[in-house]
Amino acid sequence: MRAVHVRVPASTANLGSGFDALGIALGLYDEVTVEAADAGLDIKVQGEGAGQVPLDEDHLLVRAIRSVEGTPDGLIVRCRNVIPHSRGLGSSAAAVVAGVAAGYALAGRTLDDRALQLAAEFEGHADNAAASLYGGLVLAWSEDKSYRAVRLEPHADLHAMVFIPATESSTKTTRGLLPAQVPHVDAAFAAGRAALAVHAVTTAPDLLMPATEDRLHQGYREPAWPDTIRGVEALRAAGFPATVSGAGPTVFTLVSGDREVPPTVDLTGFAAHRLEIDRDGVQVRPIG
Incomplete structure (x- = not known):
């Protein structure tokens, strides 16, 4: 793919008792478009973080894209952020998951278990990242330096x-x-x-x-x-x-x-x- 649109949900983690283990995806979304370019990096941000986040290779989403092998050298990135920053709603994890998902698509790959590993490595735990990646309720853990998670279906009511x-x-x-x-x-x-x-x-x-x-x-x-x-x-x-x-x-x-x-x-x-x-x-x- 040369260009993709990514929609990624916010999340809440812990649910009180499940510290660093439980997370739920929430119906509040950041949206990103990423287009391959021959060279260079062009980033624009609207909404949350506009005028505050870096607009170069240090941008969290760009770093997440770069963590995926086979992504293009040049990128055109447009972010429309709705998830509040630094409020405990998984904005950083959402940015990372959006970047990893975009990177996979641009590299012609389907999301797999390695995607969670890449995303979770940015924060050192997988609860928010797994929720944004899979949706629903997630139970996350780590073993042998690997991050894992299972998705469960929340009650319909x-x-x-x-x-x-x-x-x-x-x-x-x-x-x-x-x-x-x-x-x-x-x-x-x-x-x-x-x-x-x-x-x-x-x-x-x-x-x-x-x-x-x-x-x-x-x-x-x-x-x-x-x-x-x-x-x-x-x-x-x-x-x-x-x-x-x-x-x-x-x-x-x-x-x-x-x-x-x-x-x-x-x-x-x-x-x-x-x-x-x-x-x-x-x-x-x-x-x-």
């Missing part, structure tokens, strides 16, 4: 709500707040709740409240975003299985049917968005 603040957060900064060790009782609690989360999201949404309880990361990260924890606690008190979305500061919850958050829940400073769960993952089509 589930939708997502995200509450996005104006403030940004850095994954690197919030990871620095985590302790090197946790009590054995907390590790055992997390293992059980993460397993329950898989069952709850796919089969039994009525169990989402206990399934999304966390002892591994959210409490330790509260100093980075106290208002986010306030929002999580307010939603959970109202019966919504709210969690911190990824590295924050966005608040995420799954809802069944047309259930709405009552106005009595104080989410001042957060913009609410109701989203479908993306069930298709990254989509690539040829242009011309």
Whole structure:
């Protein structure tokens, strides 16, 4: 292919209990067109990150394209970004997955397991990348320096709500707040709740409240975003299985049917968005 259009979904990771293991793709999309050229690099960005991200070979999407063997030397790249940056909605993973998918298409290859490996290597874990790549609910892990993931189908009645603040957060900064060790009782609690989360999201949404309880990361990260924890606690008190979305500061919850958050829940400073769960993952089509 000489030119491709890529649509890639946002994602949320962890779901409270599944730290660095669980992710869900969300119906919020960045779109990219990539065209092969004889030489050079021409990048234009609209929307999120415009005027802030580099417009050279350091651009994350371009680096991801270059990670695929057989891609052309010259590239014309046009990005229309909707996924908020540095808000815990997988914007970096989406850019990487879009780049890898475009690189595969331009190299005349079909996406395979190696695509996840390439994408996950950029962040050091595969939860967001796998969600954007495969769609639906993903369970990600690593073994022998390889990243792997399986896709599971979320329950048909589930939708997502995200509450996005104006403030940004850095994954690197919030990871620095985590302790090197946790009590054995907390590790055992997390293992059980993460397993329950898989069952709850796919089969039994009525169990989402206990399934999304966390002892591994959210409490330790509260100093980075106290208002986010306030929002999580307010939603959970109202019966919504709210969690911190990824590295924050966005608040995420799954809802069944047309259930709405009552106005009595104080989410001042957060913009609410109701989203479908993306069930298709990254989509690539040829242009011309």
